[in-house]
Amino acid sequence: MMYELIDFKTHGDYQGSLVALEKGEDFPFDIKRVYYIWGTKQNVVRGKHAHRKLEQVIVCTSGSCDFILDDGKERQTVHLDNPAQGLYIKHNIWREFTNFSQDCVVMVLASEHYDEADYIRNYDEFKKEISK
Numbered sequence: 001m002m003y004e005l006i007d008f009k010t011h012g013d014y015q016g017s018l019v020a021l022e023k024g025e026d027f028p029f030d031i032k033r034v035y036y037i038w039g040t041k042q043n044v045v046r047g048k049h050a051h052r053k054l055e056q057v058i059v060c061t062s063g064s065c066d067f068i069l070d071d072g073k074e075r076q077t078v079h080l081d082n083p084a085q086g087l088y089i090k091h092n093i094w095r096e097f098t099n100f101s102q103d104c105v106v107m108v109l110a111s112e113h114y115d116e117a118d119y120i121r122n123y124d125e126f127k128k129e130i131s132k
């Protein structure tokens with residue numbers, strides 16, 4: 001399985017909706033870093049990398065976008081448009097994200113601090129590493 005979709009517990013009432021993500025049972029790892037992406041220009045393809053160790057849960061908190069995931073054997077596209085759902089990706093998965101709506105905000109919860117050495121930014125290198 002290249003990914004899991006996590007349905008977050010949502011506290012909805014007459015005012016609207018709220019999701020709280022806390023260390024513990026509802027979340028697959030201890031969060032060390034959060035970053036978010038917005039204002040992405042049309043036709044841009046972001047990502048184009050894999051991680052050697054890092055795990056991530058990705059939430060499209062506004063708008064929509066597509067994640068293309070690749071484990072070296074097959075490719076799958078996941079459409080994200082639900083702030084109450086998280087896309088959980090473990091290590092060694094090549095990812096590209098595209099088709100950003102104008103109002104798209106993507107929040108990423110990461111298991112590690114930022115470390116450029118954890119990135120595999122070349123697809124051929126990715127294929128080589130996962131075949132070891």
Ligand code: TYD
Nearest residue numbers: 033034035037045046047048049113114115
């Ligand atoms: P990059 O990972 O290339 O973005 P994407 O894969 O979404 O296209 O990151 C863009 C820039 O931001 C790059 O210079 C590294 C920097 N950056 C940080 O400094 N800290 C972070 O946590 C992340 C994710 C990126």
